[in-house]
Amino acid sequence: MDTDVVRAVNELTVRWARSLPDGNTVVSGLGLWPLLAILATAADEPGRAELAEAAKVAAADGSAQALALIDAIEGSEDLHAALGVWVSEQLKLAESFDSVMPAPLVGKLTGNSAADKPKLDAWAAQHTNDLIRELPIEVTPDLMLVLASALSLRTTWVIPFKELVRRFHDGPWAGGSWHWLERVDGELDAVRRYDDLTVITVTGDADVDVLLGIGEPQASQADVLAALLGAQGEGVPGSRLIDQGQPGTEVAPGVKVGQTTAPRPDLKLSLPSFSVETEHDLMESRELFGLSAVTTDPGAHGHFSSISPAPLAVGQAKQKVLARFFATGFEAAAVTAMGLMRTSMPTQQARRLEVTLDRPFGFVAVLRESRLPIVAGWVATPTEPGD
Template sequence: MIDDVVGVSNALTARWVRYACTGGSRALSGAGVWPLLALLEAAAEGPGRSELQAAVGLDPAVADRGARELLEVLARGTGVGGALGLWNLAGLPLDPWWRDAAPGGARGELTGDPAVDRARLDGWVERHTRGRLTRMPVALRPDTLLVLATALSIDTSWREPFRDVPLRPQRGPWAGRPRPAAGLSRGGTDLSPLGLAETPAGPLTMFAVLGQDDVDVYLCLGEQECAPGEVLAGAVEALAGRHPIQSGAALLAEPLARRAPGVELITVPSYDPTPHLRVMTVRFDLTDQHDLLAQPGLFGLGTVSQADPHGHFPRISRVPLKVDQGVQDVNATFTAEGFKAAAVTALSVAAGSAPPQGQTLVLDAQFDRPFGFLARHRPTGLVLLAGWVAEPEDWPEDAGPIW
């Protein structure tokens, strides 16, 4: 079943990036939202269930199982972790199905005192994101009956690190900056990490940065006029096999190299005639927050966030319930050494050198203007995190001379 779960979770990510990534720096985790929506779908009745099913992409009869399978995959992985937390107000009558559907270690109780509950839930966030995030993103109110949350963390080192270098782009929106960007450079004879995806939004250049663990990060560059959301959605779909990708030595053919945004095929003096790949990108450190109820239709939350005297989730409790908050906090950092990220998603429920002697070909890939990134769980293909880098970090003033 996990292949189906990965497919529908990635489809949610593709829909979300089209909506959310419109030009500024963003980061989001569809994999963090999807299990919560799947649990709500399995517990819902009426029109709300149909809307949640459209967002989740699985039949309600198996949605809760799918949520547990996705979280189990993350918990077993290396370099990535996932946790589920479910808290109900003490004394709230719970349906036996809900008690059985939620993993035992994930359950807890709320006292009804926002200060006491805040400290406990913030501690849970800090533990399960390795300290990268420290606060449960939803507000805790006296009338909060349920909080459902996922925490996702990523911490991997690159198999092949980058070199820190100052970068001064000569063209594009990052040209003419007062200080050079904090660039990252890497090269070698392995051409396979570079790919050209042909998508409905146009050609995309994709570079796979392989982690030591179960997580890889893909850098994604489209034509300059291509909308960020379309670049990211096209990359998600290409990795899922929906659009063709040509990679490695195939890009040494000049017509293909010319089609790849940001890529040049050049000839340089060298002792070694073996073709080389040279990649330039930038460091980034992004923090983002998303209000899921700002676009309730995207997540199937339109009906279940409205008051109804009969409630929407009879399989949770006989008390009428509605979703009153949905928030995700994200942090992602890409450096010369590796990638670290965390996402917490919460829903609250309330009532109501020597001279060269020869030449070689070099595929020169420059991610020196706004680009996207995807963090992907290698064993399953699950897209853990997606984002857009609108501005690079500055080269540190104390990092030595600028050349």
């Protein structure tokens, strides 16, 4: 997989994560990036340069790189991706359309919501294994083109968790009873400290891992997520952390040295199960995504002359995304859509590390080999009360 593209997707995800309001949330920079790259190739100036800068691509190469990324993802066992384009029956296409819009032409738009919306929604459901059943786009008579991406991820933990109910009497989650997950294994180096950040790798059984990140209690959501996405190098592995203090000592954020009756040191991981689902209106942060120019009134000539001689502007841009972390695995899905509109617009035998995520923490799912981030999010409060 192209390392420059991986870096570009990661940078987009970091910028987006830093802009998010506090609270439970999840985003997919991977779902958005191909659309920005394709639009960069298709747009006229000044939108072309703005989109290329947001996607960190050469504008002329954006469409090809987007398609190559989707093809590369399809080589994954756990992660699947699709691109789709729907064009209005009323839109005259430019001769250059096929070269700037490489995504498969899925179908036509009639402008009739009762006819078009079910087709769009069925595509979203098909390409997310029914995790997301609606394409986040409003069908109107002025909707001339829809460009969409879909991602779906399902992985099973190599070592499953035990399920229990836990109640807190102090801390930010005090007074609640939560559905909780715990497991013990011997892989101490699944935990690593990067300065004021602890990263825990939960390994899937194929080619996707989920990284959990917790910072110091006073650390902001934005800083923890950015640090988690940017964590590089070896850090301080758990096999060294375990010797840095006596039982009861905190040796990294969220990590204490504990005790076990097992014959060898081990790692206990404890956290709430979570399910986070969010819809983002990208038009509310259009400067962040390079959409400022192409969302303005284009006048008589439009912003996308290589798509159509008709004056077009981006009038809708949304993403629906979800992530679920549970006892046996992790699943996530994202559907991102852009709408181009026609304008007018006990006894000690060995030590253990005890990792407890009992306060807000971040997460990111990555392809193991390339470290391509798939979804990243934040758990401010547990989402599933205990019975």
